[in-house]
Amino acid sequence: MDPHQIREKMICRILLLIILNSCLCAATFVVNVTQSSYQAEENHNITLEWTFTTRPDRPWGDLYILCSLLTPRKEFDLYEVHEGVEVSESQNEKFSGRVQSDKHVLKDGRIRLHVSRLRTEDSGQYYCGVETDDGHGSDICQLNVSEAKNRPEPPNSGSPTSRPENPAF
Ligand SMILES: *[C@@H]1O[C@H](CO)[C@@H](O)[C@H](O)[C@H]1NC(C)=O
Ligand SMILES: *[C@@H]1O[C@H](CO)[C@@H](O)[C@H](O)[C@H]1NC(C)=O
Numbered sequence: 637m638d639p640h641q642i643r644e645k646m647i648c649r650i651l652l653l654i655i656l657n658s659c660l661c662a663a664t665f666v667v668n669v670t671q672s673s674y675q676a677e678e679n680h681n682i683t684l685e686w687t688f689t690t691r692p693d694r695p696w697g698d699l700y701i702l703c704s705l706l707t708p709r710k711e712f713d714l715y716e717v718h719e720g721v722e723v724s725e726s727q728n729e730k731f732s733g734r735v736q737s738d739k740h741v742l743k744d745g746r747i748r749l750h751v752s753r754l755r756t757e758d759s760g761q762y763y764c765g766v767e768t769d770d771g772h773g774s775d776i777c778q779l780n781v782s783e784a785k786n787r788p789e790p791p792n793s794g795s796p797t798s799r800p801e802n803p804a805f
């Protein structure tokens with residue numbers, strides 16, 4: 637073989653290696669929802685959970701997480717981790733004070749988000765994307781928040797006894 641052919645062969649091998657590597661990487665790092673759909677009632681709380689691949693031998697280096705509510709019209713960020721540290725700058729005001737995470741379970745590859753005082757407009761698809769040295773992935777679950785069966789009385793609308801919950805029909 638002349639040097640030119642050898643060089644071409646080498647380049648082919650290197651390209652093949654790169655392709656194989658990236659395929660392996662994508663296959664070994666996964667993000668899963670633990671439940672694909674949730675049903676909840678207005679004013680209640682819920683815990684949304686995702687799992688992602690961890691290595692038993694060493695913790696991940698850089699960890700990036702972004703979780704958002706996807707609605708047909710807009711995307712609302714509710715949770716973000718930058719280089720392993722939770723950051724709140726990008727959190728949409730819609731969720732401010734209503735999202736709590738279990739920080740200590742992140743190292744076990746779990747994202748647990750407690751969303752409190754649910755509103756019907758919190759309904760939609762919840763996406764979490766995770767990126768580490770080992771790769772990246774994402775998964776989506778559906779949350780439906782139904783109207784409260786017993787809506788709290790608006791203020792100054794009379795005492796509950798003057799307006800029965802279930803009027804006679
Ligand atoms: C929801 O969570 C809040 C705190 O985040 C708590 O005060 C409240 O009691 C919880 N409500 C229910 C129905 O679990
Ligand atoms: C994700 O789900 C797949 C299929 O159910 C399972 O084999 C895998 O162990 C899960 N991985 C994680 C990190 O939860």
Ligand SMILES: *[C@@H]1O[C@H](CO)[C@@H](O)[C@H](O)[C@H]1NC(C)=O
Nearest residue numbers: 673674675759778779780781
């Ligand atoms: C949530 O709502 C969607 C669309 O309205 C519906 O297709 C889906 O079945 C509902 N899921 C649950 C768990 O109620």
